[in-house]
Amino acid sequence: MPGRGRLALPGGYVEHNERIQDAAIRELIEEARPANQRGPYSQKVLKDCITGWHVFDDPNRSGRGRVITTAYVFELPDGDEVTVTAGDDAGATAWYAIDSLAPAEFFEDHHHIIKEMTF
Numbered sequence: 001m002p003g004r005g006r007l008a009l010p011g012g013y014v015e016h017n018e019r020i021q022d023a024a025i026r027e028l029i030e031e032a033r034p035a036n037q038r039g040p041y042s043q044k045v046l047k048d049c050i051t052g053w054h055v056f057d058d059p060n061r062s063g064r065g066r067v068i069t070t071a072y073v074f075e076l077p078d079g080d081e082v083t084v085t086a087g088d089d090a091g092a093t094a095w096y097a098i099d100s101l102a103p104a105e106f107f108e109d110h111h112h113i114i115k116e117m118t119f
Helices: 020-032 043-048 110-118
Strands: 050-056 069-074
Touching: 020 043, 020 069, 043 050, 050 110, 069 110
Parallel strands: none
Antiparallel strands: 050 069
């Protein structure tokens, strides 16, 4: 499994019958199961929380071959204490202070993606 033991953003492949944005929401739910004190976030709520997106298409960004990633930013409602739970193919989930992590701790260019999308 590529990336085993490294930090990675939740993600996966787009199904033939879905839009990229819908795949991003589906993968977030499958791999991180975000929830607040009232329960899991619905697909509609998560869709409404998207505040940005960017395509990462450097031909050399992945050792797995040509991989194009569309990354999304989800800004969840202020005041929500958000929990995440590993699901699907995620080994574990956790919250980290971005500045406390080194690029070498991440799978491929995921550190770069976070920096590009949040700063």
